[in-house]
Amino acid sequence: MKKIVITSLFLLSVVCLCAQEKVKVLYVGNSYTYVNDLPTIISNIAASQNHNIVSTQFLTGGAMFQTHYNNQALIDTIKKGGFDIMVLQGQSQEVCFPPYQFQSQVYPYAKKLDSIFKAYNHNGKVIFYMTWGYRYGDAINCQEYAPFCNYFSMSEEICNNYTTMANDFSSFVAPVGKAWQKSIIEDSNIVLHQSDNSHPTIKGSYLAACVFYNTMFNDTVSSTFYSTLNQNDAQRMQRIANYITRNNASLPCNLNQTSSLNEMLQEDETTIWYERQNNMLNITINKVYEPTTAIIYDINGKQMMKEKILPNNNSIHTSIDVKKLKQGTYIIKVYSNNSFKTTKFIKY
DSSP: OOOEEEEEOSOOOSSSOOTTSEEEEEEEEOHHHHGGGHHHHHHHHHHHTTOEEEEEEEEOTTOOHHHHHTOHHHHHHHHHOOOSEEEEOOOTTGGGSOHHHHHHHTHHHHHHHHHHHHHHSTTOEEEEEOOOOOBTBOHHHHTTOGGGGSHHHHHHHHHHHHHHHHHHTTOEEEOHHHHHHHHHHHOTTSOOBOTTSSSBOHHHHHHHHHHHHHHHHTOOOOOSOOTTSOHHHHHHHHHHHHHHHHHGGGSOSOTTSOSOHHHHHHOOSEEEEEETTTTEEEEEEESOOSOEEEEEEETTSOEEEEEEEOOBTTEEEEEEEOTTSOSEEEEEEEEOSSOEEEEEEEEO
16 A cells, blocks of 8 residues: 655755755555655654654655656655655665566666656656675575575675666765664674564664765764663764765675774775676685685576686685677676675676
């Protein structure tokens, strides 16, 4: 069922709009947005810091990007214009789909929604809502695609794909999933998942709201609005949100890959580059201890090549001959049980 709510509260806009101005925010999502009434938490945090939001919500349980795109009432609302921000969220599993499925069933509809919004809302900003992995992974889908198998790998895949879309579309991303990871790594006794191991507790939603405030206003959260949290828990969430949004560009999508955050920031274990002269795709992976798979997809998600690579002395240095591929844009996915990387390359 479509849920449309229009609320006037005290808040503002994305990326440097002036304080005291009303900022019109369109929330497009599903239960991850309406559980605990995330838009109102965001508005209350913003109100406490002298910003004013008017929100409109299209929130349908289980809705995918394709669901949103096929919602004519939503499209009509977008085309009326006048919004400063659209917060855009997909279904909890679809942004973790295998690359071929993500590229054909998710990415195109997110792109269409992003484009329509920008075409009808002058200077409007799109913020993608980076969600999180299930508390213990998704056991059913784990059988089909390894990133679903645990919380951190599922969160990493979701983070990579939301970040890719935001970058490709020249939009923004609210790194909620990264903030959740940091909270869980610091203290897993502070539970962010509900008993269904998917939806957020009020602490999870409050942390998400802090990240959104940061992203919308390019401002540090220092709010006296704590929702139902005690002061210590609320200020902890504010601190984490401030840290993650300030460092988002330099932080990896899996904060749990190593016990040392400094080591993580200094060294990317997987490097992939296309060598035009020899038509070779070169792959280097350090600290790898198990067989690794490399799959190349075309831009429509069709699998073009697949290779199994065995490490030698805990590292991989290999090249894939791509002479047979036509000129164009491709996606390569390199993964093992414990690491994943997706990137694009252009064959000339």
